[in-house]
Amino acid sequence: MAQRKPGHSARARQDGGTDPGSAVARSAPGTADVFEYAPAPESRAIVRISPSYDLFIGGRFVPATGGALKTVNPATEEVLAEFGVASAADVDRAVAAARAAYEQVWSRMPGSERAKYLFRIARLIQERSRELAVLESIDNGKPIRETRDVDLPLVAAHFFHYAGWADKLSHAGYGPDPRPLGVAAQVIPWNFPLLMLAWKIAPALACGNTVVLKPAETTPLTALAFAELCNQADLPPGVVNIVTGAGETGAALVAHPGADKVAFTGSTQVGRGIARAVAGSRKKVTLELGGKAANIVFDDAPLDQAVEGVIDSIFFNQGQVCCAGSRLLVQESIEAELLEALRRRMRTLRVGDPLDKNTDVGAINSAAQLAKITELVAAGEAEGAERWSAPCELPGTGYWFAPTVFTNVSATHRIAREEIFGPVLSVLTFRTPEEAVAKANNTPYGLSAGVWTEKGSRMLAVAKRLRAGVVWANTFNKFDPSSPFGGYRESGYGREGGAHGLEAYLDV
């Protein structure tokens, strides 16, 4: 493979640089011309964004006492709104409201009634799905195609799924009458803001817990919209509380002595801190942390499907996915062919306006995240890996990173070991299934993995030996509320989804 790359990639960059057409449409060498796309922007008129937002505590919006932060549209750097920063005292109030709601209302309510509230919430999400999809896209930078087709349907599905569990807990395999834990402190990330909220709140409420949830500081808007929706559902005050803020607010929440349960999705580094903070307490903890998933392509895999799978594994949500297939392990005999097809496909990715319905790759969520990606990519080049980025014109404002693939990557390179959390793929090769498994497992993480092969027995054998919580075979990045999700090793502990996901919120 090494024989054809240097000239090839240099030419590709030139192609991109001189292409006078739109930012995304271009003709790739060796393929028929890709037709031009007319812009197809989704209207943002459906969304009303207030200039400022308060905290949601005890069913009411109350001013924060810890100051304020701004959230920006990462595609334009436009300030969208100001939101309150919950101080330790605010967190205290939120936990107290959740405790009162737990003791006086929610834990005493029959499961069948809790179920009906959750069904209501699921319906309200469906009814306001388009609005929430646009709001999510604006606040996060992810393409509307994803929020509309992936995030929002899954959010509603999660509430539907767990609504049905609320009055069936005695059949879930946790004893005849499993009890809730109490108040759940939940901290969620910015990559799937509303979906992670659903993963946290739906099972917690179904099991009879009340929650205090902190959304990420770059993406608070859909969580605050969800608060509004709780009131529309007439959810008893204090059952759901939303406190916005940054790391300090989250730290105060997880360390709060009134929290009986801590659930966190985010970086392994912060997860470690949380595990230390709760040590010696009686708090139950579940952590869904980072990953460095291997996506293994065998020589018998159908090439076009595998390429689509690789694209989906690393460029879905700009690669800002904990389970992204950021390490492509390709069998040596098909490396050249696969990489050529991959580059050809990457040239057709449309990078740009997240609200354009044709956009494949949107904006990076924040300047800080873009800086992190840029730094790791620079490290990849400095360590001797070979970089190729899809030729595309990136908008002048906002946070953007072109889809990028590294070849000649060694297992010791930082780009092969550290989670980049961006649209950057590292390619390694293998000769035998044993080598593929060994390389795939050669990471402290263990969240997900992919296998591409037409041979069923090989797929099952490899899937069995991969030390990862989710294995996608001949597919990638699929999610469902009935399907348990979570990691091995330093990717955290506990499972979200299905009957397994109930355990995190029951005293068992």
Added chain:
Amino acid sequence: MSDKARGKTAPAAKQAAARKSASKQSAAKQSAAKRTAAKQSAAKPPAEKIAAEHDTRPATVSAQEARRAETSAAVAETPPSTSPPEEDGTPPRPRLAVRKTYKLYLGGAFPRSESGRSYEVTSAQGAFLANAALASRKDARDAVKAARSAFGGWSGATAYNRGQILYRIAEMLEGRRDQFAAEIAAVEGVTQASALAQAEAAIDRWVWYAGWADKISQVRGTVNPVAGPYWNVSSPEPTGVVAVFAPERPSLFGLVSVLAPVIVSGNTAVVAAPGAAALPAITLAEVLATSDLPGGVVNILTGRIAELAPPLAAHLDVNALDLAGVEDPGLAAELERAAAQNLKRVRRPEPEPDWTADPGLDRIVSFLETKTVWHPVGV
């Protein structure tokens, strides 16, 4: 005493020297007994209380009584046989027992501690029973290495095979039932009947867990009805190398109750058996070594939890901890903090564990991962 010195000693002086040495020994034993008693009462008042309930003898033990206790306890179930009376009429001598050297169990072998250290294990009455190996942090690292090496084979064995081996262990335990009962009685100071009941409960619990080997996947696994054309299956898998801190009491039943649920699903274990629990623990190791259990699946360290736990909790090739035997809440919290470095799964100690209660699946599930596999469905 050298031969030369002995040769020069007159009979009377010899007797005096013997008396002196006997009283010295007795004093040493008494002070050792006091030390142990003090240590025990400081570390774990409930256990001491239990021991005291069964102990009708005075607290201070004479050398003679101590020797009698040793004979009845350490030499185990059968009373010492005696040689036939000599022809010249001298009374029969009791047979001198062959004592066992208690060592560690690492990678299927029985080495001494690399540190060369040992500690005195005494009966609940303070009588000398044996010198157990005082495992070091290096022994702990060696144990983790052995456990990691054994993980692939053990977790990759069929569930039926694991169940067969675990059941075989129960068979071997049964054969040594009386030996375990004698050891339990010696180290815990409980009655023979109570000790026998504990040994039998331990064997029965082992049999119960053995049967779970090929059932846990069906009970904990799921077929998930995802909204799309995908086959979607979740199944439990072992988490890896588990460091288990066994409770000191009940010595055998506690150890079996924490060890069996760890290995039945395919995990490998590094077990720290504290204090006097070392004796039944190492006898259990002899059972494991003769039951077709691959070497390294279970590794047993004896010594002090406070010394062995911190390096195991911080070890980056350990996947999970069971803190059952960690009685100091401060140490438990410190271990949990150390475990956070590589996100070990931590099972916290229970404040007042009831070992006789139905254990349920709790301990098995604590050391399982769930793996979910997706595959498209289509023609």
